[in-house]
Amino acid sequence: MAKILVIYYSRTGNTKKMAELVAEGARKEGAEVTLKDVSGVDVDELLNYDGLVIGSPTYYGTMAAEIKKLLDDSVKFHGKLDAKVGAAFASSANVGGGNETTVLDILNALLIHGMIIQGDPRGDHYGAVAIGAPDARSTKQCARLGQRVAKLAKKLAG
Numbered sequence: 001m002a003k004i005l006v007i008y009y010s011r012t013g014n015t016k017k018m019a020e021l022v023a024e025g026a027r028k029e030g031a032e033v034t035l036k037d038v039s040g041v042d043v044d045e046l047l048n049y050d051g052l053v054i055g056s057p058t059y060y061g062t063m064a065a066e067i068k069k070l071l072d073d074s075v076k077f078h079g080k081l082d083a084k085v086g087a088a089f090a091s092s093a094n095v096g097g098g099n100e101t102t103v104l105d106i107l108n109a110l111l112i113h114g115m116i117i118q119g120d121p122r123g124d125h126y127g128a129v130a131i132g133a134p135d136a137r138s139t140k141q142c143a144r145l146g147q148r149v150a151k152l153a154k155k156l157a158g
Helices: 014-028 043-048 065-077 099-112 136-157
Strands: 003-008 032-037 051-057 085-092 129-131
Touching: 003 014, 003 043, 003 136, 014 032, 014 051, 014 085, 014 136, 043 065, 051 065, 051 099, 051 136, 065 099, 085 099, 085 136, 099 129, 129 136
Parallel strands: 003 032, 003 051, 051 085, 085 129
Antiparallel strands: none
16 A cells, blocks of 8 residues: 655645545545644654655745755655655745746655656646635546556556
8 A cells, every 4th residue: 555645834724624535535545644734743654655745835926935844854865765656736825926936846846856746637737725715626537646656656656
């Protein structure tokens, strides 16, 4: 069974709700899922999962400092996250709020670790996004992201 860690930071609860939806989608695909606020994540535990999904609100066009710190701390595992599955999601206050730049910044860090990124040819290509609280569209995209990550992690984990 593939093990997925969904990590998020949320001040208003919007990104937390997205994380819950991503986790629910991964569970539907049969993965063992752990859902954690970034404040409860020990960087050492990243090695224990087949897939990592990271979500952040958008601040000044990029991820929250709390998410960035986790990624900065993960540098001690450079090369050890290679071939694990990675994905990202983000929320922002408005349409031009920087969701895609936030998702791509997170994905850049995961790619540097050698992770395999799960994109989507339909819907939110880089990762699920929401404007404010998740609406029906973003709810569906979050669940789909979780399912797709779990499905790929299961294939790769054998």
